[in-house]
Amino acid sequence: MSTQLAEFQTWMKTTQVEFEIALADLLPASTTLPTRLHEAMRYAALDGGKRVRPLLVYAAGRLFDAPLHLLTRAAAALEMIHAYSLVHDDMPCMDDDALRRGKPTVHIKYDEPTALLVGDALQAQAFLVLAEGDASAEVKLPMLQLLATAAGSRGMCGGQAIDLASVGLALNVEELEHMHRLKTGALLRASVLMGAMSGKTLSTSEVSALDVYSAAIGLAFQVVDDVLDATADSATLGKTAGKDAADNKPTYVSLLGLDASRALADKLCRDAHQALLPFGEKAQLLRELADLIVQRKA
Amino acid sequence: MSTQLAEFQTWMKTTQVEFEIALADLLPASTTLPTRLHEAMRYAALDGGKRVRPLLVYAAGRLFDAPLHLLTRAAAALEMIHAYSLVHDDMPCMDDDALRRGKPTVHIKYDEPTALLVGDALQAQAFLVLAEGDASAEVKLPMLQLLATAAGSRGMCGGQAIDLASVGLALNVEELEHMHRLKTGALLRASVLMGAMSGKTLSTSEVSALDVYSAAIGLAFQVVDDVLDATADSATLGKTAGKDAADNKPTYVSLLGLDASRALADKLCRDAHQALLPFGEKAQLLRELADLIVQRKA
Numbered sequence: 001m002s003t004q005l006a007e008f009q010t011w012m013k014t015t016q017v018e019f020e021i022a023l024a025d026l027l028p029a030s031t032t033l034p035t036r037l038h039e040a041m042r043y044a045a046l047d048g049g050k051r052v053r054p055l056l057v058y059a060a061g062r063l064f065d066a067p068l069h070l071l072t073r074a075a076a077a078l079e080m081i082h083a084y085s086l087v088h089d090d091m092p093c094m095d096d097d098a099l100r101r102g103k104p105t106v107h108i109k110y111d112e113p114t115a116l117l118v119g120d121a122l123q124a125q126a127f128l129v130l131a132e133g134d135a136s137a138e139v140k141l142p143m144l145q146l147l148a149t150a151a152g153s154r155g156m157c158g159g160q161a162i163d164l165a166s167v168g169l170a171l172n173v174e175e176l177e178h179m180h181r182l183k184t185g186a187l188l189r190a191s192v193l194m195g196a197m198s199g200k201t202l203s204t205s206e207v208s209a210l211d212v213y214s215a216a217i218g219l220a221f222q223v224v225d226d227v228l229d230a231t232a233d234s235a236t237l238g239k240t241a242g243k244d245a246a247d248n249k250p251t252y253v254s255l256l257g258l259d260a261s262r263a264l265a266d267k268l269c270r271d272a273h274q275a276l277l278p279f280g281e282k283a284q285l286l287r288e289l290a291d292l293i294v295q296r297k298a
Numbered sequence: 299m300s301t302q303l304a305e306f307q308t309w310m311k312t313t314q315v316e317f318e319i320a321l322a323d324l325l326p327a328s329t330t331l332p333t334r335l336h337e338a339m340r341y342a343a344l345d346g347g348k349r350v351r352p353l354l355v356y357a358a359g360r361l362f363d364a365p366l367h368l369l370t371r372a373a374a375a376l377e378m379i380h381a382y383s384l385v386h387d388d389m390p391c392m393d394d395d396a397l398r399r400g401k402p403t404v405h406i407k408y409d410e411p412t413a414l415l416v417g418d419a420l421q422a423q424a425f426l427v428l429a430e431g432d433a434s435a436e437v438k439l440p441m442l443q444l445l446a447t448a449a450g451s452r453g454m455c456g457g458q459a460i461d462l463a464s465v466g467l468a469l470n471v472e473e474l475e476h477m478h479r480l481k482t483g484a485l486l487r488a489s490v491l492m493g494a495m496s497g498k499t500l501s502t503s504e505v506s507a508l509d510v511y512s513a514a515i516g517l518a519f520q521v522v523d524d525v526l527d528a529t530a531d532s533a534t535l536g537k538t539a540g541k542d543a544a545d546n547k548p549t550y551v552s553l554l555g556l557d558a559s560r561a562l563a564d565k566l567c568r569d570a571h572q573a574l575l576p577f578g579e580k581a582q583l584l585r586e587l588a589d590l591i592v593q594r595k596a
Contacts, residue, residue, distance in 0.1 A: 114462070
């Protein structure tokens with residue numbers, strides 16, 4: 001392993017551990033009433049996942065040396081939105097999944113109405129965490145707008161609606177890309193931009209470069225997800241493998257095949273690196289994250 | 299009818315009509331992709347309800363002559379949160395209701411996954427509408443905090459969790475009041491405060507007086523709801539009547555009886571009037587709204 005890679009992995013582990021502590025602190029305590037709802041919110045949001053969105057926030061924050069406490073609130077807000085979307089996604093009327101990150105999903109561990117409320121309350125908590133921080137209003141308000149747009153009907157929720165409508169349909173690659181750009185891409189883009197915005201007001205060209213990076217890693221993330229869903233087992237994934245094929249959902253693998261999908265992921269990774277050139281050495285963490293997304297095994 | 303009452307009713311009708319137009323404008327167009335989701339969001343939020351929360355915002359705005367465009371965004375954000383909560387509440391895993399405001403509920407008209415996403419997207423849209431307005435940051439950020447708190451696990455969602463947990467339990471009047479203070483009271487309080495905050499930064503004593511008013515009308519609203527559920531028919535209510543008794547839910551009527559419930563509503567209305575004394579003539583609309591809440595027939 002190169003020194004650089006070792007340093008990156010140390011940074012990642014430290015960041016994940018520190019973020020977990022911060023996130024636990026920004027969620028209502030499980031002793032606060034109503035305790036069962038708060039317990040379930042913490043069950044849904046804590047102790048799970050690779051924390052890709054928070055890592056992107058912290059990595060993008062490095063570009064302009066953003067203060068850590070600003071990054072933490074942005075990262076927590078994004079992760080709460082992500083966690084709520086997983087809880088709702090797993091519900092019987094959506095993907096009906098019993099396993100998530102190797103643990104029973106919220107509606108299995110608790111019950112369906114609780115899962116619905118956990119998702120709703122986590123979304124509200126995300127906006128609260130962002131609105132309450134001690135960042136200046138000039139930083140907070142654009143972030144709140146970005147998060148609300150990325151989470152809403154022209155972002156994540158919109159992508160999920162298109163995804164639902166596409167089951168059994170013969171989507172082409174462009175349509176599949178459009179769906180993923182909303183469903184997962186919007187929140188990844190918000191992660192990168194909110195991290196960078198925590199450091200300075202971004203110029204148009206900085207936003208454009210980060211948009212290219214975000215779009216490339218967002219799509220790569222999905223292509224790799226599809227490859228893993230088709231090739232890995234449930235134990236490795238921590239969720240039910242092979243669901244896409246079983247559900248007759250269009251995927252990159254079903255449209256392009258395995259080899260072309262893997263080649264696409266590699267190309268997208270190179271695009272991401274290319275987009276970071278103007279930021280020089282400061283973008284090293286973002287580069288490593290792009291590599292990680294493409295090379296991950298789960 | 300007194301001249302004052304006639305004037306109030308004219309104000310109310312005009313406000314409702316103008317708010318409907320503004321709300322339609324602050325929701326994504328049904329021609330914007332994904333069109334079915336946007337159609338369903340508009341179906342859920344438009345053309346329905348008494349608009350109690352928006353009316354409270356506009357009425358409270360009168361206290362300090364708040365600019366109309368600020369009030370409209372606050373009112374729209376609150377109504378979007380309220381509309382999303384109704385969509386999720388009506389879903390099969392919650393109240394399983396097929397009728398709302400005399401129309402098929404969203405999961406009946408569309409489908410369950412769409413209802414879930416409509417609620418999620420309306421919540422995000424509420425925060426977007428508030429974050430995007432041209433109010434100053436000093437007005438917007440406290441409003442965003444207030445809305446997120448009122449909507450979340452220590453507000454509306456928390457109240458719903460307590461409500462769910464209380465089915466079949468022998469709640470006493472205090473416990474029932476606590477549940478309603480969160481479930482519906484938090485958003486009504488936010489309506490009054492956000493309306494007033496649109497006019498000026500509130501003093502502690504102003505917040506206290508408005509809190510007393512909000513708590514009184516919030517509780518009165520619920521007591522009257524329980525009375526109507528026990529006495530009115532589905533056609534008048536525009537939703538299924540008698541559900542509380544059928545669901546074995548504790549209500550004011552089941553705990554206190556009809557007469558004592560009606561007397562409690564009247565007492566709460568007097569409390570609300572009392573709390574408004576310091577605001578003099580400027581509080582006339584808030585007074586009339588308190589009367590309306592207690593005297594409504596549906």
